[in-house]
Amino acid sequence: MTCNAQFPEVDPNFKQKYYCEKELNQKGTPASLARLVLRNSTGLHSAKNLTSVQIPKISGLLFKELSPHVPVLRTILHYNPQLNKSKLVSELKQLGNEFTSDTINEIEQTSEDELIPLIKDMVNESSQNNQNRNNLKPLSESESNDEELTSLLEAARTGYPPSATIGKKHAYVNIEDRITVESKEFGVTFRICPIKELHVIKTQVGYTREVGGTDSISNLTNSRVGELVTKSNYYDDEDETTRWYLGDENYGEGIFIDIIESNIDGPGGLNPIDNSSSKNLDTWVSINNKLNEHLTNFSEHDLLRKDELEQEITKSNSRFVWWHTLCHKLLLNLTVDSGFSIVSFGERTYCKKNKRTGKYQSGILIYTSATGSDGTLGGLVSLAKKEFMTELFKKTAKGILSCSNDPVCSERKIAEDKKEGACCHACELLSETTCNYQNRNLDRNLVKDTMP
Template identity: 35%
Template sequence: MNLQNPIGNFNEVVDHKKQLNKIEILDPKMTKMLYQKNGETIPYNDIRIFNMPTNESLNSTEKSVDPSQNIYEAKLFPKWGICSNHKDSRKILGKIVYDPRNKAASVQCPFCKYEHGDKYSAKFSSVRFVLACRAGHLSDVDWTNEIHSDNNCSHNKDDEDRVYLWNESGGGDNIIFRCYGVWKKDASGQSSGNDLFEKTTCNQETRYLTIKGRSIRDGIECSGKFVESHSGSERCNKPARLVLKSMMSLRSPAILSSLVVAQKKSSMFHKLCREPLLQTFRNAKFDVEGKPDWDGDDIAEQFVIQRNRNNIDVGDSLIRDIRNCTRGQLETTFAELSKERDLITSGEATLSESENLAGELASLENTVQQALESGHQGTTSTTISHPIRWPSKISKLHFEAMPFNDIKVTHVQTGYSREVDAQNQAEDEVEQLLRTRTGDMVSKFSKHEDKTNDNVWYLGNQNLGEGIFIHLQPTDPSGNPVDAFSMFDKTALDFKKWDDHNSKISEIVEPILKNKIGTQFDRDSKETMMVQSNPLFVWWHSFAHQIITELAIDSGFTTTSLSERVYCIKKDNGTYSAGILLYVSAPGSDGTLGGLTSLVDPNILPKIVDNAERHLLSCSNDPVCYEREFNPHRSRGAACHSCLMSPETTCSYQNKFLDRNLIRRTIEK
């Protein structure tokens, strides 16, 4: 979308808001995490989040937007295509060009010209090979250079006018690329469907395996180009790798997630928690305190005055909400906003991923405990159902589960990496232990900087959903606390390997956290690695993947629509709390329809867990699968796509920190 030439109602003012402000997502927790992710270099109040504009949201009476109208401009990549829209069995490899007559992207194919009378073929497939490096660069293969190597072609032409043969036989590795010919302009010197085709005589060719071999031997230089940028290239000393464009690890996103499972702050807090509204509310409160019987109307009038003075942009809907608040509600909001402002001004409005997860787990556990103590099947908000408890028939572990409706989920992508390289041998042992990605993080294309007001906008989405929280019962039948590690035989080899690996990481990370060495962003990344390598985390993560597979059968949701949240939190007294939240979220005010939470039934969920534990005992790839031992470089043990590995959209941890052997030993004991 071109912000300089907006579509539909994007520039229209609605309730004193326009452009990105109309589709802003308000989530103080996510803002705090983004503030910390940026190393506190961007002012807290400048960090904003917006939702993706759609045809429906941009449509208005004055400026209509058709549901089928293209509202986003995209660039073709890769820029080379393969044409097979002809009777000749040979495929043509050519640069994708613009067909001026049919106004379509096309490949110039000599076989199509002979058969159909037009060299432009819109029926092509994009070439499946690209070049990428661990620094995040991505570019087309330089086919002309690869095919001709150090030899010159018999014709000096640009890539747009070159034609190569793509001869593929047998398996996908048996491909020969051969120089075939060039296009010459017509009599007027312009390119058209009547251009002349002339075969080359250089007879140059290369094989896919030859290019792949050069890639493995670091023989291909990186172009230094980012596909998102239209500017030139930058210097890069990393070797380029020949990879498939469809490879999931070619773009491995870094996503921050924020879940609100039990709203603690008032609704007005979320509407007023940003400057200048926050300070306006505080000033209004101070101004009316001299009036004994002040109420929401008095606060609202102060907002109207500031709006008329052009000091704030505030809509009628917010002023109406303030008027409808009771004095008690406004007092509560004032206390919440004062505390928030103190955090912002002191620079302490940060939230690490570990702190965020700890807060979520505490909220989940407290809600479960409150439901147990109340003895009710629900609350006035209909959000809570009474937790169910049962002993597993397979593992004999005592589980507890709780359904949660009205979960608010916010996702923001903060960057990506290209996982195209093997382990970097130049790194020392410490760097290898703490690195979960082989590619460097690229974050500069994940935010939009508004030059008019210094706001930095992140693209995100916020949905409502439902979920199931599962953990072990915190106490035994006698009321004694249950150790979170009680399922493990700590002398077992699989446990010891993970525990030793985690101990090495903890020895490095804990002093860094204690002495606050480095930036908060660096400390957060290291702390996350320490948590995720804990064998307790690996156990629950592996368990979550198998439960998701079982839930997909019984709930009607696909595995790609289900998401996971794994908790492994060390308390102040040295003990651990752990569990999983499996959830699904959908756009719209209604969220989902209860298909997942309805499974939290004493007659249903225990059977699902039993099936999951039973299936964890074996894999169709055994014995190959279970013979895979824990590998610290892969951060994974026995796991494959036939058992534990899930679709990339489901797993928040890149299918790492999984080990069926670790959990299998606890079930078999």
């Protein structure tokens, strides 16, 4: 069928702004396979969002008030290496209306032992960020997720930030707040680490249509997600050196959960999959191995497609499926006992192979965020108590073992041409705004096979 390369979302009044990139047919016009989709189908426009989660090194009310004025603080610090509180207040008052009276009062009420290190940390952090931007290198989505997991595991082990100059008041991962839950139901020890403050950045990079692709990756993954369309989602600078996407920065809190052996300060990231064997597990391993075989077939000019395949490889890993399935059931039980609605939660499932040890590291992050500089009010991290979490894991185990739709639900077996195992709306499926992976790669049977 002939393609006219029209993008109504870019220009409703059709102008030949883009040209079809499909191969020409015998008539010399671009053509592709036609697909029929219902006009009101939810799969007609499936947004592709990228989410990045960061634990801020510095935060608090004073930090937020001073953040817009880092260049001024850098200049003051440059000309006053031995800066003290009284000198800082004097310099700021001379700047007139640039600093509000409320900010000055907040500075005067802060002790000098806390104020001066905060100023220096803010200036140093800003300088480091500027240097990182100048040395910017391409970072795939998989690499970004792996860096998040590394940071979360380190924070769960040593706290964050680990600097003694920040003090307990600014310890957004305080190691004294960590707890462990020895779950007899799952046969493991969970380490639960509350994170008091998170920055969550969501960016919409395009959309797809669930019509089934014809490229190599779609054939490999048996996916019904078509090619990514990005033309209406970005803006290029005049010099075409920078591309801007529509994004949203929220502030919130979260709970990071992983598995440890016995020492709470251990590296963590373990999984009962490593000591398990079952037919479901063998099928997931086979699917993952087949995807891995094609990873070397991509050139440097096809990094986007390679990143998509890397994401599919990660999501088909049995450890990822185990954590993802557990996370969904935890969230459903958490909404009942906490008062949070399911749509207010977000989830991140992590799984990566440690290049140094060759072992896999994995875990989940459950978070909630809100717009505005204040973010959320601590309701989620306050739930990270031993008694509450112990009971929560017990309820989660019961929910994984049975479903109100059984035996229909549990009889859905994973296969190489169907990567959704035992899951349904009665037991596992969440709203699409909550699940970061479109309710795919879930399997209750896989988790049940690992339970004692």
